[in-house]
Amino acid sequence: MIIADPRPARIRSELSKRNTIVVLGAKGGVGKTTIAVMLGVALKIMEKKVLLVDLDITDPNMHVAVGVDPERVMPGEKKGIEPININGVGFISISPYAKGRPLPLRGEDSINALRELLAATDYTGYDTVIIDTPPGAGDVTLDILNLLPNPKLVAVSTPSKFSIDSLRRFLMLLRDTNRRPKAVVYNMVRNERIKPGINEYIVHYDEELENAIGDLCRIAWTRAFEEIKPLASQLI
Numbered sequence: 001m002i003i004a005d006p007r008p009a010r011i012r013s014e015l016s017k018r019n020t021i022v023v024l025g026a027k028g029g030v031g032k033t034t035i036a037v038m039l040g041v042a043l044k045i046m047e048k049k050v051l052l053v054d055l056d057i058t059d060p061n062m063h064v065a066v067g068v069d070p071e072r073v074m075p076g077e078k079k080g081i082e083p084i085n086i087n088g089v090g091f092i093s094i095s096p097y098a099k100g101r102p103l104p105l106r107g108e109d110s111i112n113a114l115r116e117l118l119a120a121t122d123y124t125g126y127d128t129v130i131i132d133t134p135p136g137a138g139d140v141t142l143d144i145l146n147l148l149p150n151p152k153l154v155a156v157s158t159p160s161k162f163s164i165d166s167l168r169r170f171l172m173l174l175r176d177t178n179r180r181p182k183a184v185v186y187n188m189v190r191n192e193r194i195k196p197g198i199n200e201y202i203v204h205y206d207e208e209l210e211n212a213i214g215d216l217c218r219i220a221w222t223r224a225f226e227e228i229k230p231l232a233s234q235l236i
């Protein structure tokens, strides 16, 4: 007997009631996690009840950006997994369960892990959910896109020619599935002359940001944060 997976329906029902933002990108290391966290802090300052979700299942590291030690902190569980509260921002990740160990999950297993995390989370009190994804359009990212009812997509790239080339294909792939990002962020821009088009944003390389990683209050004082604020207000 085949039993239908009850998790997608629960995930859709919880997330369709909330402003759901998915941060994604073709390449690794372009700043997806950093941008997701900065958007979370900006929206929190705009009085939104923000939940940050790390769905980079095999290599989660949003805990570094928000300053949580996954070997010491464990989310509580009452009516589901209770998000960890960091300066008023909720945080959910698989990392506390992995306790710093690698997670060699593949295909079906990684999809199971992400569905479990999304379905078991207690979203009470949150109106905005920001999801960080792994690089590229692999199983996890595609499953997230299929699971979520019309999320706002934010695509991140650096201004490098390689990254922009990959971004172009990534956006084509999204378009093939009738999805259009709400915004594209060119991150870590140094001297490149990039003229942002409609729905495009520029965040410069900011040395101070690297020092601020792990401290949400410090992140909010960086130049990069100032540059992401206009996008945050478009995502409300």
Ligand SMILES: Nc1ncnc2c1ncn2[C@@H]1O[C@H](COP(=O)(O)OP(=O)(O)OP(=O)(O)O)[C@@H](O)[C@H]1O
Pocket: 025, 027, 028, 029, 030, 031, 032, 033, 034, 035, 056, 133, 134, 135, 187, 188, 189, 203, 204, 205, 206, 207, 209, 210, 213, 224
């Ligand atoms: N605007 C910026 N200025 C300076 N450093 C930045 C900026 N944005 C991100 N970084 C740094 O770049 C590195 C990679 O960022 P991040 O981990 O957010 O990328 P990612 O796309 O999420 O990577 P992965 O694909 O591995 O998940 C981090 O050390 C981060 O602090």
Ligand SMILES: [Mg+2]
Pocket: 032, 033, 034, 056, 061, 132, 133
């Ligand atoms: Mg990341």
